[in-house]
Amino acid sequence: MAYAVLLSLTNNLEHVLHQHLIPQNEKQIETLLERVNFLKDFLENSSPQSSKLTEGLEIKIIDATNKAEYIVESQIAASHGDERFTNLKKVIEEIDSIKQEAMKVKEEIGAQDLQPRISSSLSSSKPDSIGKGEVVGFDDDLVKIKERLIYGSSNLETVSIVGMGGIGKTTLAKVVYGDKSISSHFYIRNWVTVSQDYNMQEILQGLRDSMQKLAKEKKGDEKSSASKPLADEVYQNLKGMRYLVIMDDVWDTKVWDDVNRLFPNDNNGSRIILTTRQEQVAVYANSRLPLHHMHFLNEDNSWKLLCKEVFGKVSCPPELEKIGKEIAQNCRGLPLAVVLIGGLLSKTKTQHYWRDVAANFSAITSDDDQFLKILSLSYNYLPHHLKGCFLYIGIFPEDFNIRVAMLVKLWVAEGILQPVKSKSLEDVAYEYLSDLVDRNLVLAFERSSDGKIKVCKIHDRLRDLCTREAQRKNFFHVIDEKLLSIPIDIDVHRVSIHNNRDILYCRCINLPTSLIQSSLFVDEGLNLQVFENLRLLRVLHSGRVYKLPDGIIQLVNLRYLSGRCEQATLESIYKLRNLQTLIMHEASVQLPEEIWKMTQLRHIEFQGNVNLPDPPSGEIVVVLENLQTLSCLTNFRCTEEVLKRIPNLKKLEISYTGKRVDWEYYCLNNLGQLLKLEILKCFFYGQSLEPNVFTFPRSLKKLTLLGCKLPWEDMKAIDSLPNLEVLKLKSDAFIGEEWETTEGGFDQLKFLLLEKIDLKYWIVDSIHFPILERLERLVIKDCHDLEEIPNGIGEIPTLQLIELHYCSTSIITSVEKILEEQRENTGDEVLQVRIL
Known part of the structure; x- marks a missing residue:
């Protein structure tokens, strides 16, 4: 974790030097950077075996690094802040002391315990056959569940799957959900994840959204159902249908009381699957039928599952079989433990490494302690460059569907990625995420049309590990109904706030706000004026707010700003000179001319009526070399003057409204000049386009067209694109x-x-x-x-x-x-x- 903090400071110092943001202190900044790079190299070359020796040292590194970053960002913001951390020279001396201690630790560890430097060029070592929805050791469970779903009574029945966390309840339910015989038997299938801190409105919304198309077809008028309460709408959509609803991870009987009335009983064989750790919940929802209890894997199936996770369809080498079976046995039959250890072992298939892994948890006998040990082991054996990224995922609420595009932008903004030559930071982030998925620490929950991970999730036991470790090392703190306050004697660097708005407001104003560097807010309706004075704020991700406060432009360290905003006044947005990501939903805004001077911008995303002004004329041309995303712009003019300022754009989403016939005005033929464009979405509302109005860049991988009304003969401009992998034609794109x-x-x-x-x-x-x-x-x-x-x-x-x-x-x-x-x-x- 210390490595992530050092990375953040390194990236920050290099940015300060490159941009000459603190010219009066550049000598000290260079000295600090040299010391930080030494510590970073030290951690890179330390092995998991040396963790006991480096544990105390890491705490000191984190503390000193946070102090240094606070001073640097305070000077960028030209604010004095806390007097404890104004002397950069003193911090350099502290880091020097840590450097000397690190050199002694290095000697103690000895050369034999040092591992080679981890390559920044990542690739998956796990066979593609893994993770295809197969189950090992649960074949009988699958048969029994399917029989109860298909051949049981015609009455509505609830099938409860009960067992401890990590034993495979959700995995079994997913395999059932995707089974061909199940999908053909039920007209409607629906999945809802409930979790401990469930929100009834979100459950209803999830049920409604997945059936929205069906409702439209049945009623012929989507608007007629919009005025109904969500509960009534869900009930009506299910009425008369043979449906299967899976309620995953139910913790409380109250949930069943809330949802039970949503499910009509039409004597047509509809079913509900409920997964829970609490037997009393299962009995409450399913008093008439036997519960389906999940059991631990036997030794043979534990070994089979471990082999599948590590080797796929290839046999285990004889020299690894004995130690492998010992490791599988020590997992005590818990599938999640086997999967996590499998992800760990799949990266290095040597006897020495496997023996070391086995030695680290073979002495544990208690099942729960064993599981916690395996969780910690999976984290401790992560390469240093992955630890901070993995912990950061814990900043999201339990069972949260994490959009990968958002996660990647946050990782970039936090500076916790190791730059790699010839690759964008976003590409590095996707590689990190793929590595975490390969290690079974993160679940690839949904993939996009091109096969990339679109939504990811994390098991709640792993999230608990993330939040516990992050708070212990002061990486981030979560405020929710479980943790209502943060000790006042610690310096808070990252805060994530969930759930109750009233709790959030009163807790936030009592935080030591002068030290908050990053905040992630997933609450709706939070008053952002509370955070106007957080001059060190780096990340602000808010829910729905009425307007952006005027004081937001004082947050000059801000790199990531996202929110749903009814009013967005952005005339002075250019003052946020370090801003990388600007995301505004539900906002109609006119961006200022000065947007073309914001050289750090990487992503501009809007959902609303947004116009991008022409660049100012008569000045030195400023090229936004970092800009990768522009969406969704209205009536965007693709002039040569504009396109030459955004040469590295990868994603462009544009829409055209009105009845302008002179399509030459928009210069769509110039799109071919965007030589690195990979994703293009064009939506047209109004007049038909003229034939051959487009010229597409040959770099395109994904193309979406709507309302163009082009003749099919124009398809030749598309079918010849050499890299096109995804084509979406919607609503009269061609006629x-x-x-x-x-x-x-x-x-x-x-x-x-x-x-x-x-x-x-x-x-x-x-x-x-x-x-x-x-x-x-x-x-x-x-x-x-x-x-x-x-x-x-x-x-x-x-x-x-x-x-x-x-x-x-x-x-x-x-x-x-x-x-x-x-x-x-x-x-x-x-x-x-x-x-x-």
Whole structure:
């Protein structure tokens, strides 16, 4: 964890020197940077075996580093702050003392205990076959649950899965949820994670959102249901349907009282699965039927699961088998423990390393102590560059769906990533996250259309480890209904505030605010004026607020600003000269001309009516080399003057409204000059575009078009893009009854979506292949005129899934024909089909 704090300070010092932010103290800054780099190298080369020797040293490093960063950022903000930390020379002397101590520790450890420097070039060593929803040792459980769901009484029944944390309740429920026989049996399937601090409104919203499309189809008028209470709407959407609802991680009988009335009993075999650690909760919800208790794995299945996590389908080498079985036995049959240890062992497959891992927890006998030991072991054996990033995930609430795009921006803003030449910090962050997922410390909960992790989660036991370790080392503090205050004798550097707004307000104003460097707020409606005086604030992520306070521009150290805001006055936003990420939802704003002087900007994201002004003329051209994201801009003019200032843009989302016919004014043909653009979303509301109005950059990987009303002949500008992997065509993006794919195109396309397109005939002859030879997923939504999916689609060897949403019977028939031919030719049904 100390490594993350040192990284943050290193990145900060290098930025200060490069930008000449504190010219009067540059000599001291250079000296401090040299000392910090020594300590960083020391930690990089220390092994997990030496953790007992370095533990006390790390605490001292964290304390001194925090002091140094406070002084530096105070001087940037030109504020005096706390008098304890105004002498940079004194802190350098303190770090010098720590350096001398580190050199002695290094001698004690000895060269044999030092590990090689960890490469910053990361790659996954785990086979792709892992994590595909398989269960080891729970085959009988799966059969029993499926029988109770499909063949039980016609009455509505609740199946309760009971067991301790980490024993596999959620894993079993997920496998059941995704089983083909279950998905074909139930018309509606829904998953809701409840957790300890549940919010009934969020549960209702989750149930409603997943059924919104169905409600629209049934009633024909989405607005008519909008005025109903959420509970009534959920009930009506389920009424008459055979449904399966999974209530995961229920802690309290009150939850069942709150949700029970939502589920109609129409004697059609509907089911509810409830997972819980509390047997009294399961009995309360399921008094008539036997509970399904989860059991520990036996030694044989523990070993099988460990082998699957470490080696995939490859056999364990004979020299590792004995020690491997000993490690598996010490996991005491707890699946999560086996999975975590598997993630640890998969990184280094040597006898020496495995023996060292085994020695660190073989003496523990208590199951709960053993589990806690394994959790700590998984953290202690992390490379230093991953520890801070892993702990940071604990800053989010329990069972929170963490959007990876947000997490990555926060990691960057906090400065806890190790820069790598030729890679952006965002790319490094995605590699770090993938490594944590490979180690089974983080769950890849949802993936985007290009296969990248879109949403991640963390097991609540692991989150407890993060928050406990982070608070012990003063990395961050969480304020919620469990922790209502923070000791006044400590310096608070990061604060995350959850839940009750009234509690939050009174606790925040009592914090030692002069020392808060970063804050993450996930509460709705917090009064941001409370934080106007936090001159060192680096991260501010708020919920819904009425307006941004004027004093926000005084927070000159701010790097990340995000919130849902009804009023956003941004005329002076340029004064936040260190700002990297600006995210405003539900705000209609006019950005100032000075936005073009904010050279640190990396991401500008809006959801609302936002106009980007033309750059000021007659001045030295300032290039925003760091800018990667611009979304969603209204009536954006792609002039050469603008594009040459954003040469490294990777994501652009633009929309056009009104009835302007002169499309040359918007210069869309210049888009091809964005040579690093990977994601482009274009939405048009109003007049049709003229043919050939676009020129797309060859770097594009994902393209979404809506309302363009282009002729299908213009598709040649898209199908020739050499790197295009995802194509989404929505709401009359193209018009005309016939689309004939052309030979030699779409040679990298993996995902294709057609939504609300008035296409009638889609012609794909086999002679055109391999134009779609890499396609993995085809999604058709609301294309009521389309008569069939071309038969040749079934010949694509990579195709894994076809999804049909609200399509005609003839399309469904054509897909069934494709499946039948596949069964006849291969004897198997490789292709999956989902029909709504």
